[in-house]
Amino acid sequence: MSNGLNEDGLKMWEKNRLRVQLNSYKGLLGILPALLFMLFFFIGGSFHALCLSIGSSHQISLLGEEDLLWAYKELMNPSFFQSVAVSVGIAAAVAVLSGIIGLLTAIFLATKSARWKWLHIIFQLPIGIPHLLAAYLLIQVFMQSGWYSRIAYYFGWIDKLEEFPVLVHDEWGIGVLLAYMWKEVPFIVLLIYPFILKLISDWRDQARALGSTFSQTVRWVIIPILLPMWVGGMWVVFAFTLGAYEIPALIASTSFRSIPVEAFHEYSQFGLERQPIAIAMNVVLAVISLLVGSLLIYMQMDWYKRGRRVW
Amino acid sequence: MVKKPLEITLIGILTLFILLPFIPLVIWSFTKHWPWPLLMPENWTIESWTYLFSISGRAFEGILNSFIVAAIALLGNIVLGIPAARALAQNEFIGKNIVFSILLAPLFIPYTISIIGMHDFALRLDFLNDYVSTAIAHILVTLPYFVATIWFQYRLMGKKLNEAASILGANEWKIFLWIEFPLLVPSFLLGSFLVLVVSYSQYLPTWIMSGGTLLTLPLVIFPYANSGNSSIVSAYSLLFFAPILLLLIIYFLLLRINNRKNTNESR
Amino acid sequence: MHLDQVTIKIHQDSIINSLSLSIHPGEIFVLMGPSGSGKTTLLKGIAGLLSLTSGRISWENGIGTTGLVFQEPRLFPHLTVLENIAFGLRVQGVATKERRLQAGNFLKSLQLENLGNRYPHQLSGGQQQRVSLGRALILNPDLLLLDEPFASLDTSLREDLISWLYQLQRRLGFSILWVTHYIDEALSIADRIGIIFEGKLQQIGNPSEIFQQPDSEKIAHFLSLPNRFSKQQWQNWFQRDLPLPQTLNRGWIDSNHLQIIDEESQLPSNGIKEGLYSIISGFIMKVKPNREGYTLTIQSNSETLEVSTIGWSKVPALQESIKIKIMFEHIYWYSE
Structure with a gap:
């Protein structure tokens, strides 16, 4: 039983x-x-x-034998390398600059009271606006006949349209940089603001009890703890900027050879024949982002291996 | 103390940098002719707005197409994203980091190449219509945002409530419907908002997947933006903001209703 | 350190109400009070984390320094033990090499010699709290502020850390303002104890004064003193007017001072002069064993009393009728 x-x-x-x-x-x-x-x-x-x-077998070289890697071979030229440098350079600049400005802004917002709520709403506006329109908005104000140059004229800072600096379709990609910043600074703020808020409430009293000023607390406590999150956010911005088409297509000058623009040009203008070239260009972009990412992940693993735990 | 004015100035510049470009946009949409160096145009007209809604303006078509694609993409995100976020937040298993990185990969690696590949797939499966295949591309782009948002909320929730409900005899579905979903609502709304907005602004994925034939709003606008017809582009841009603004209002309204319900219940 | 009429308001609510207090050099002052009475606010006010609405803080030697340790260790997760301890030195601008040396030496007195290169998550709770204390102590504060520092640790570890900190304090000679809700903790280390209610210090005294002679029923209740009754009730038991000043209208007696007496020995022995006493009868409601014997809850008419017995041999039975002898001289009188 x-x-x-x-x-x-x-x-x-x-x-x-x-x-x-x-x-x-x-x-x-x-x-x-x-x-x-x-x-x-x-x-x-x-x-x-x-x-x-x-494997695009329809592309057969003059000698009659298949050349499988022809697209990649065609990319092996100085002008493409220059494009790579330009694209990576602008993406890195956008990522680092918007990372730093976004961080400072988020810290600023986190230390302000509810009376500054309206500033949050302003900083969130660009999130909802597509890159295509962001580019257009900035062209509208920054070009030589744009609104800012009119304001400059109104205040008597310039007399002629030509005196306003060339910021759109310029050689150095300043317009591209500005347009990306307009979109990505708010993105970084949105991403890290809640974490900064929590970190400040967690650590400010403790650090102050040990005599530290707010700026020391930010530099020695908050930023180091936030680091993985912050760098991750910059990587997202970097990867996005590296592959995005709209902003350079609209703002960059034709001499500013951004890879996404060239790739899409090849892809949409010259039919299937040139498709492998477009793909190959994008492969290069993906590989670069993967390499940068792997480096970051390796650094973080190394950091953890030495015993640090942050989150 | 010396630092304060500098701080305020920098934030002020940043605020103006973000805010000011909207002003000439509104002005341009109501004028055809606005020569340099006038701060304000002399003649006002609504021609651009009437053109927008004419047959050749294609505004309605653009909005409708954008809406259909975004709706399908959101549906796909919900079906794929919620179970995945839940499983990732509540379970520990070998290879979890790898699975998670694969789900978030489109955030960290430019995705144009895979969309070109997907387009070639779609060509072979030509029974897929443009809406569906474009929406799939949009899901690829938006899923990381959605999964990350929902995952974060699940993590905050923890597993304790589930265990309590499970001990009281609730099955998986009941746990989800009665316990998890009500707590998930705020992040569900935020995630959905992000998905809709991101889907709504895609240019390249839409172009590639439909071969440039599915005219969502960005595809309608792009040629104008490139041509430099300021008045029409400005009107289009403002039209573009309307649904986003509407979504934002809906999002905050739903969030408020949800918050009110919760506080009432807790009383 | 002297607090003079200190008031702290948060969002218009007065958390601390014109509180005055002096802490002598080398003293351990324990602050006790129910939650929400303003203990943490006072500590933060003294540490300078909250600004005083009015009143002032002065020090014997001009400007005093404080160290503050919270209930949770709050170690910086990205810094090693050594770097955590050296954090305050870094703030003061001490050079890297010098502060590593100082922090390294300090580890010894924290009994953490080999853990300098560990990260906080690799330490036990007790070790973490020691680092947290060390991080404050390396700055040689004149006054160490402790906010229930060991409350989240288990009993034996807590006792170890208390005696360790006590010895360290006696050796280094700083003073401590120690907030706790553990009565045993207060009794074992306090030079003086202060009881705070609603932002006001109700009573200050050495431990025996506080525990034996509470100033008010509120304090007696907070310290959960047993057998507290009104003068009226005592007079009912003694069946006479008790010769006491008007103001002392309540009295308590420790459960050890209540004597259970056998039926036979109940008769007063006429020969020896005994003090005033009373005998009341009741029955046993509850029996709780303790280290010395048993603590009995006795019901007598409508009142309940707590009585301690010594010795394990005789186990009291529930519902058993007993008689209790109360000596008048053992009752401590206080005011309502």
């Missing part, structure tokens, strides 16, 4: 355990659709495109 009860109990226990295990697997199943989606479309798509760029 008691034995039977025990067995029943055991069965019950076994059943419960099984249910719990099953539930935990069922929970894990939830990842599958999204994971398969990403594997199939993102990784599969990239891989498929890569194959398209390599």
Whole structure:
């Protein structure tokens, strides 16, 4: 009798355990659709495109033999390398500048009271505005016949339209930089503001009790703890800027050879023949971002290995 | 103390930098002719606005297409994103970091190349219509934002409530509907808002997936922006902001309703 | 350190109400009070984290320095133990080499010699709290402010840390303002104890004064003193007017001073002169064992009393009728 009860109990226990295990697997199943989606479309798509760029058999060289890597060989020239440098340079500049300005702004906002709420709303405005229109908005004000040059004229700072500096379609990509900053500074603020708020409330009193001023607290406590998050945000900006088309297409001068613009030009203008070139250009961009990312991840792993835990 | 005025000046410059460009935009949409160096134009007209809504202006078509694609993309995000965020937040397993990085990858690696590949897939499966295939591309772009937002809220929630509900005999679905979802609402709204806004602003993915034929608003606007017809582009831009503003208002309204419900319940 | 009529308001609410207090050099002053009574606010005010609405702080030697340690260790997660301890020196602009040396030497007195290069998450709770204390102490504060520093640790660890800190304090000679809600903690280290209610100091005294002679029923209640009754109730038990000043209208007696007496020995022994006493009868409601014996809850008419017995041999039974002898001289009188 008691034995039977025990067995029943055991069965019950076994059943419960099984249910719990099953539930935990069922929970894990939830990842599958999204994971398969990403594997199939993102990784599969990239891989498929890569194959398209390599195995385009219809491109046969004069000698009659297939040249699988012709697209990549064609890219091996100084002008393309220069484009790479320009694209990476502008993306890095955008990432670092908006990272720093965004961080300072977020700290500023976090130390202000509710009376400054309206400033938050202003800083969130550009989030909802697409890059295409951001580019246009800035062209509107920064070009030589734009609104700012009119204001400058009105105040008597300039007499002629030509005296206003060339900021749109300029050689140095200043217009591109400005337009990206307009979009990405608010993005960084949006991303790190809640964390800064929490870090300040967590650490300000403690650091002050040890005699530290607010700026020391920011430099020695808040920024180091925020670092992984902040650098991650800058990486997102870097990757996005590296691959984005709209802003350089609208603001950059034709001599400013941004890779996404050139790639899309090849892709949309010259038909299937030139598609491998467009893909190859994008492959280069993806690889660069991957390399930068791997470096960052390696640095963070190294950091953790030495025992630091931040979050 | 010396630092303060400098700080205020810099923030002031940044605020003007963000805010000022909107002013000439509104002005331009109501004038055809505004020569340098006038601060304000002399003649006002609503010609651009009437053109927008004419057949050749294609404003309605653009809004409709944008809306359809964004709606499908949001649906896909909900179906794919919520279970994934939940599983990632509540379980520990080997390779979790890898799975997570794959889901967030489009944020960190330029995605144009995979969209070119997807377009080639889609060509072979030509029964997929443009709306669906474009929406798939948009899901690829937006899913990381959605998953990250929902995941963060799940992490804040922790597992304790689930365990409590499970001990009280609730099954998985009931736990989700009765416990998790009500707590998830704020981040669900934020995530949805991000998905809609990001989908709504895509240019390149839409162009590539539809071969430039599915005229969402950005595709309608781009040629004008390139041509330099300031008046029409300005009107289009303002039109573009309308749905975003509407979404923002809806988002805050829903958030308020949700907050009020919660505070009422807690009383 | 002297606090003179200090008031601290937060959002128009007075948290601290014109409070005056002096802490002598080398003294451990324990501050006790219910939650929300303003203990933490006072500490933050003294540490300069909150500004005083009115009143002032003065020090024997001009400008005094404070160190503040919270209940949670709050160690900087990105810094090693050594760097955490050296943080205050870094703020003061001490050169890297010099501060590493100082912090390294200081580790010894913290009994953390080999843990200098660990990160906070690699330490136990007790070690973390020691680092947190060390981080404040290395700056040689005139006054160390402790906000329930060991409350989240388990009992034995707490006791170890208390005696360690006590010895360190006696050696280095700084003074401490120590907030705690543990009565045993207060009794074992305090030179003086202050009781704070609603932002006002109610009573200051040495530990025995506070525990034996509370100034008011509020304090007696806060310290959960047993057997507190009104003068009227005592008079009912003694069946006579008690010769007491008007103001002392309540009295308490420790449960050890209540004597359970056998039926036989109940008769007063006429020969020896005993003080005034009363015998009341009741029955046992609850029996709680303790280290010395048992603590009994006795119901007598409508009142309940707490009585301690010594020795384990005789186990009291529930509902058993007993008689208790109360000596008048053992009752401590205080005012309402």
